[in-house]
Amino acid sequence: MIHVLRGVYPVTQQLSVNIPGLSIQGRAGALILLQAPVVPFLLSGGDNTLQGLEMTSDNPYPVEFVQLAGEGNRLLDCQIYGPEQAGDSSTWVVNRGFVTQGNATGLLVQGNIFHSLRQSAYLNPGSTGSIIFNVVYNTRGYVVDRALFLFSGNSWGIPENAVDIALLSGTVSGAPYDPLSALEESNSSASVSDQR
Numbered sequence: 066m067i068h069v070l071r072g073v074y075p076v077t078q079q080l081s082v083n084i085p086g087l088s089i090q091g092r093a094g095a096l097i098l099l100q101a102p103v104v105p106f107l108l109s110g111g112d113n114t115l116q117g118l119e120m121t122s123d124n125p126y127p128v129e130f131v132q133l134a135g136e137g138n139r140l141l142d143c144q145i146y147g148p149e150q151a152g153d154s155s156t157w158v159v160n161r162g163f164v165t166q167g168n169a170t171g172l173l174v175q176g177n178i179f180h181s182l183r184q185s186a187y188l189n190p191g192s193t194g195s196i197i198f199n200v201v202y203n204t205r206g207y208v209v210d211r212a213l214f215l216f217s218g219n220s221w222g223i224p225e226n227a228v229d230i231a232l233l234s235g236t237v238s239g240a241p242y243d244p245l246s247a248l249e250e251s252n253s254s255a256s257v258s259d260q261r
Contacts, residue, residue, distance in 0.1 A: 069095040069118060077101040083110045091118035091143075102126040109134040116141040122160070125150050129161040129187070133169045142176040149181055154205050154227050157183045162204075165192035165212065172214075173197075179204060180222065188212035190235075201226060206256075209242075211235045220253040229255040236261050 067087070071094030078101070082089065087110055091097075099105050099122035106115060108131065120130045120143065130145050145162040162179040164187045165172060172194030178201075179185035185201045190211035197215070201207070202222030210233045221229055229252065232242055238261060242248055249255045 066090060068092060069097075071095055073098055075100050076105045077103065079103050080106050082106060082108045082113045082115075084113075085110045086112045088114035088116065089118070090114070090116045093117075095119065096121070097130075098123060099126060099128075099130065102128055104128050104130070104132045106131045107134070108132070108138045111135040112137040114139040114141060115143060117143065119144045121146050122148060124148065125158040125160050127159050129164040131163040132166065133163060133172055133192075134166040135168060135170075137171045138169065139173045139175070140177060141173070144178045146179065146181045147183075154183060154203075159183045162186050165189050165194075167191035170194065174199060184208050185226075188214055201229065206230055206258075209233060209236050211237070213237065213241065215241045216248060216255075217251050218253075219255065221255065226256065228258040231258040231260065233260050 067089045069091040073096045075098050097120040125147050147160045150157040160182050161184045167189050169192040174196045177199045180203045182204045185204045185207050187208045192212045195215045198218040200220050203224045205227045206229045208231045
């Protein structure tokens with residue numbers, strides 16, 4: 066377990082978490098401040114946890130804050146947001162809360178707040194897990210690209226997302242996304258863009 070104490074931590078290079086079972090836990094007042102176009106955290110050891118961290122950047126960089134690979138990783142109770150960008154979100158720099166690699170399985174994303182980003186997450190083909198009890202606003206939502214994730218208990222703030230959950234072409238029909246009415250209902254009347 067690594068504890069991140071109160072303070073501002075400028076990040077200009079990637080922190081690779083590749084030790085199985087390693088957890089990084091933020092204390093109140095711990096802020097990760099991205100200051101370069103790099104992915105701050107890569108979790109690839111398996112059973113890794115990021116918990117209780119606040120993350121933002123000094124500029125909107127076209128990267129995700131967390132990239133996840135391997136099995137059984139957890140992103141818990143974090144607040145991840147970008148600096149405000151002008152105009153419609155379709156023109157924003159493509160910054161994201163997190164992105165999965167294709168071999169990311171059994172991922173748990175719970176209790177986080179994502180806002181002021183182009184997308185809260187991009188879920189790549191072959192990745193699996195659960196996205197539960199998170200709050201997302203002022204983004205273009207979760208993008209599901211042929212991945213299998215259970216969405217439950219998520220809610221949406223103000224300003225509203227352009228869409229809450231986007232199901233891209235090639236994503237499976239049936240469970241866990243259908244019926245769409247159940248997906249919407251179990252996620253605080255989510256706005257779902259079904260492009261399958």
